[in-house]
Amino acid sequence: MASGVAAWLPFARAAAIGWMPVANCPMPIAPRDHSKRKDELIILNVSGRRFQTWRTTLERYPDTLLGSSEKEFFYNEEAKEYFFDRDPDAFRSVLNFYRTGKLHYPRYECISAYDEELAFFGIIPEIIGDCCYEEYKDRKRENAERLMDDQEENKDAKLPNMTFRETMWRAFENPHTSTMALVFYYVTGFFIAISVITNVVETVPCGYKSQKDVPCGERYTVAFFCMDTACVMIFTVEYLLRLFAAPSRYRFMRSVMSIIDVVAILPYYIGLVMTDNEDVSGAFVTLRVFRVFRIFKFSRHSQGLRILGYTLKSCASELGFLLFSLTMAIIIFATVMFYAEKGSSSSKFTSIPASFWYTIVTMTTLGYGDMVPKTIAGKIFGSICSLSGVLVIALPVPVIVSNFSRIYHQNQRADKRRAQKKARLARIRIAKKGSTTAYLQTKRNGLLNELLDLTASEVEQQHLNKTSSLLESQHHHLLHCLEKTTGHEFVDEQLFEQNCLEGALQPYRSHSRTPSASSQDGPTGTCCSRRSKRGSTPVPNASQPHMLTHTLPQSPGLQELSAINIQCAEQQLHGSSRSNLNMQTNEVDRRNTRQQQQQVTTAIISVQTPSTGSSASDEDHDHGLGLPSVVTTASSNVIKVSAL
Amino acid sequence: MAGCTSRCRQGVLKFMQSLRRLVFGTLSKDKIDDELEMTMVCHRPEGLEQLEAQTNFTKRELQVLYRGFKNECPSGVVNEETFKHIYAQFFPHGDASTYAHYLFNAFDSTKNGSIKFEDFVMGLSLLLRGSTREKLEWTFHLYDINRDGYISREEMTEIVRAIYDMMGKYTYPALKGDVPKQHVDAFFQKMDKNKDGVVTLDEFVLACQEDETMMRSMQLFENVI
Numbered sequence: 039m040a041s042g043v044a045a046w047l048p049f050a051r052a053a054a055i056g057w058m059p060v061a062n063c064p065m066p067i068a069p070r071d072h073s074k075r076k077d078e079l080i081i082l083n084v085s086g087r088r089f090q091t092w093r094t095t096l097e098r099y100p101d102t103l104l105g106s107s108e109k110e111f112f113y114n115e116e117a118k119e120y121f122f123d124r125d126p127d128a129f130r131s132v133l134n135f136y137r138t139g140k141l142h143y144p145r146y147e148c149i150s151a152y153d154e155e156l157a158f159f160g161i162i163p164e165i166i167g168d169c170c171y172e173e174y175k176d177r178k179r180e181n182a183e184r185l186m187d188d189q190e191e192n193k194d195a196k197l198p199n200m201t202f203r204e205t206m207w208r209a210f211e212n213p214h215t216s217t218m219a220l221v222f223y224y225v226t227g228f229f230i231a232i233s234v235i236t237n238v239v240e241t242v243p244c245g246y247k248s249q250k251d252v253p254c255g256e257r258y259t260v261a262f263f264c265m266d267t268a269c270v271m272i273f274t275v276e277y278l279l280r281l282f283a284a285p286s287r288y289r290f291m292r293s294v295m296s297i298i299d300v301v302a303i304l305p306y307y308i309g310l311v312m313t314d315n316e317d318v319s320g321a322f323v324t325l326r327v328f329r330v331f332r333i334f335k336f337s338r339h340s341q342g343l344r345i346l347g348y349t350l351k352s353c354a355s356e357l358g359f360l361l362f363s364l365t366m367a368i369i370i371f372a373t374v375m376f377y378a379e380k381g382s383s384s385s386k387f388t389s390i391p392a393s394f395w396y397t398i399v400t401m402t403t404l405g406y407g408d409m410v411p412k413t414i415a416g417k418i419f420g421s422i423c424s425l426s427g428v429l430v431i432a433l434p435v436p437v438i439v440s441n442f443s444r445i446y447h448q449n450q451r452a453d454k455r456r457a458q459k460k461a462r463l464a465r466i467r468i469a470k471k472g473s474t475t476a477y478l479q480t481k482r483n484g485l486l487n488e489l490l491d492l493t494a495s496e497v498e499q500q501h502l503n504k505t506s507s508l509l510e511s512q513h514h515h516l517l518h519c520l521e522k523t524t525g526h527e528f529v530d531e532q533l534f535e536q537n538c539l540e541g542a543l544q545p546y547r548s549h550s551r552t553p554s555a556s557s558q559d560g561p562t563g564t565c566c567s568r569r570s571k572r573g574s575t576p577v578p579n580a581s582q583p584h585m586l587t588h589t590l591p592q593s594p595g596l597q598e599l600s601a602i603n604i605q606c607a608e609q610q611l612h613g614s615s616r617s618n619l620n621m622q623t624n625e626v627d628r629r630n631t632r633q634q635q636q637q638v639t640t641a642i643i644s645v646q647t648p649s650t651g652s653s654a655s656d657e658d659h660d661h662g663l664g665l666p667s668v669v670t671t672a673s674s675n676v677i678k679v680s681a682l
Numbered sequence: 683m684a685g686c687t688s689r690c691r692q693g694v695l696k697f698m699q700s701l702r703r704l705v706f707g708t709l710s711k712d713k714i715d716d717e718l719e720m721t722m723v724c725h726r727p728e729g730l731e732q733l734e735a736q737t738n739f740t741k742r743e744l745q746v747l748y749r750g751f752k753n754e755c756p757s758g759v760v761n762e763e764t765f766k767h768i769y770a771q772f773f774p775h776g777d778a779s780t781y782a783h784y785l786f787n788a789f790d791s792t793k794n795g796s797i798k799f800e801d802f803v804m805g806l807s808l809l810l811r812g813s814t815r816e817k818l819e820w821t822f823h824l825y826d827i828n829r830d831g832y833i834s835r836e837e838m839t840e841i842v843r844a845i846y847d848m849m850g851k852y853t854y855p856a857l858k859g860d861v862p863k864q865h866v867d868a869f870f871q872k873m874d875k876n877k878d879g880v881v882t883l884d885e886f887v888l889a890c891q892e893d894e895t896m897m898r899s900m901q902l903f904e905n906v907i
Contacts, residue, residue, distance in 0.1 A: 059890055059896060060842060470774055516772060526861075528853060
C-alpha cells in the first residue's frame, strides 16, 4: 500500500460500511489502537538544524528508519528530540519524502553522498519520483563508469576455464584481447585491402599488345591469379575458423557479415569450377563484380561503417518517402516533357521512359545536356521541372540529416531507458507483491495472534502486536472485511494454481467427508460451509490452549494431497511463533491451528456468550469427534442469526 | 434565374478565394493558446466552527482529516480520477475502479464531478458518527445508482460485481460460475419482502434492522478516526 495515502485509510474503512448489507459472513474485529497517542510534533535535530513534523507523518513508512522504532536509538532524553549526526541538506529531501510521498533527487548533491544518506535512513532509491529518476540514474551510471575505468585492466584478464573455442571466438570479436588476435586482425585487413586494390588495378590499361589497349589483368594473368588465390585462401581460412569458433553456428551463418564473406569468396570457386566456355564466360565476368563486396568486410574493422549502416536502416522510412516523392515527380514531369516534345523532329524524347533520364538529370540539377528540349512548351516545362527538383530534393534532405542524428541519439537513449524500465518495473512489481503478500502473511500470523489474544498475558500480547504497525493492521482489517463480504479469501498465485489443480480432484474427495458437515450446506454462505467441511477432518486434542502451537501430534487424517500442498506453500513463519519443533510438524500444526482458530473466531463473533473463553478452551480439549458437533452449533448459530 | 446568378457569384467568390490562398499561402497565425487551465481551481472549505457545527466531529478530528485531504489534493477538490487512484491503493489485488466510481457518486452530493472537503466530511460524519438509520440510508443511496428510490436487481448486481472485482483473480475458493449473481439472489431473498423485484428504502432499513450480525458489523467502524 502506498503509505502516501495513509491519511485516506479512515475514509476507506468508513466506506466499508457499504459492504455490510451484502456480506455473507460476519465481520472480523477491528484492531484496537492500544496506545491512543494523540498526534504530536516531534523534533528531529540533524547536525544542529531542527526539523519538526507530526509523528504520524513519519509513521507512514514503517519500514524506514524514521518510521520504525529504530529512531528510538537516536533519542536524546534531555533535549526531548531525536539527534542525527548527518548532512542537514540531504535530510531535507528525506523529510520531504515523508511529507509528500515523493522522493526527489537534488541536482547539486553528490550521487554517492545521496546514496549513503538514503541507505542510512532505510529508503530505497527506486522510489525516486519520475521527475528526478532519469537524472539520478544518469549520474549514477556516470559515476559507475568512472569507477569502472580504473578496473579495466583486470577486465580482459583471461578467465581460467575458457575452452579453446571460446578463446578463439573472443579473439575474433575483440582483437585487443591478445597479440595473436591483433596480428590476425591486421593481416586480414591488409589482405582485404590488397584484394580490393588488385580488383581495381586489374582493369587499368597498361601497355599495348597487338595495337590494342590491354588491361593489366590480361597482361599479367598469372600474377593476378596468384594474388587472387592467396587472398581467397586467407579469406576462406578466416571464414572457416570463425564458423568453428562461433557459439551458435546457425546464427553465425545467418548473420550479415558471414553472408558478405561467402559472397566475397564464392566467385573464385565458381570460376575454378567453370570451364573456359564461351557461353558461360559472360556470366563468369558478371560474377566477378561480386568480388567488390570484399570491401564490406572492412566493416568488421571499422566501427563507423557499422554505425552508418545502422542509422541508414533506422532512417529507412524517411528515405523511402523521399524516393517515393521523387518517383512521383519524375513520372509527372517525364510524361509532360514527352508530350511537349512530341511535335518536334529529331527529338531525343522518344518515349516516356526515355524522358525519365532527362527528368532525373534536371531535377538533381546535374544537367548533362545530352537531352534538351527544343520546343517552347518543352523549355517552359523543363524550367519548371528544374525548379521543382531543387525544392523536392533540397527540402527533405536536411530533415533526413537531422533525423539521422536525432534517431541515432534517441535509439541510444531509448535502449538505455528500456533496459532501465524493465528492471525498474520488476523491482516495483516485487515491492507491490510484497504488499499483497504482506497481507497474506499477516493473516496467517494474525490468526495466531488472535488466539493468543484470549489467553496470553499482557506482556506477550504487547510484544506480538508491535510486529506490525497500527496502519498496517488497520489496512489488513479492511482487506479482511472485504474477504468476509464476498466469502472468498485472498491467496497468492501459487496457491491459486494449486487449488485449480486440486479442484479437479475435489469432487472425488468430498464424498469421504462426514455427512454432518455436508448437511449444513445450502443457506450458509460459502465461507462457513467450507470451514465446517474442513473441521470435520479429525483433529487431535491439545492439553492447553496456548500450547496448541507446538504440542499437536501428527494427525493421520490430513494426508490429503491438497492439504499437504497448501501446507508446503505456507512455509514462511515469523519468529513470533513459539514452536520450535521441526518444520513438518509445524506445517500440520499450523493447518490444524488455522482451522481451529477460524472456527474459534466464528464462534466468538456469532455466539457472543459470556462463556466464550471457556467454550474455546472446551473446544480445545475436545476430541476429534467432538469437534464437528461444536462446529455444528457454531454454524447453526450463524444460520439463525444471519438468516440468509 | 436569380438562384443561378447567386450561385454563379458564390462560385466566382470561392474561386477567387482559392486563387488568393494559392498565391499568398494558407499559413494562419498561431492561435493563442487560450486554454485557461481549469484544473487550477482552488477551493477553500468553510470555517472550522461551521464544519464542527454541521458534522459530528470534534475540531481536532476535523484538523486531522483536513490535513490528510489537503495533502493528497492541494487544490481542495478531489476529481474522480484522483479518487479512483487513491482508493485503488488500498486494494492492490484487484480492480477497485468500478466500486470507487459508485463511492464517488455517493459522496458527490452536488453531482458536479468533484468532491469538496465539506462533502467528504459530511459523508464521513454520517458513516462514522451518524445514527443507524442514517448509515442505512447512506448505504441505500450507494446502492441506488440511478437515484430513483428503488434498488433494482441490475443495480445490485453491478454493485456486487464491483465488490468482487476488488478481490482480484487469486481467491480461495476460486470464483467459478456467476458468484455475484448468487450473492445478489441471496440478498434479494432477504431484503425484498413483497417480492416485487425492487427494494425500497423502508424494506431495506427494516430487513437490515432485523439482521443482528449486520447491525453489529456496522458498529465495528466507530473508532476509525
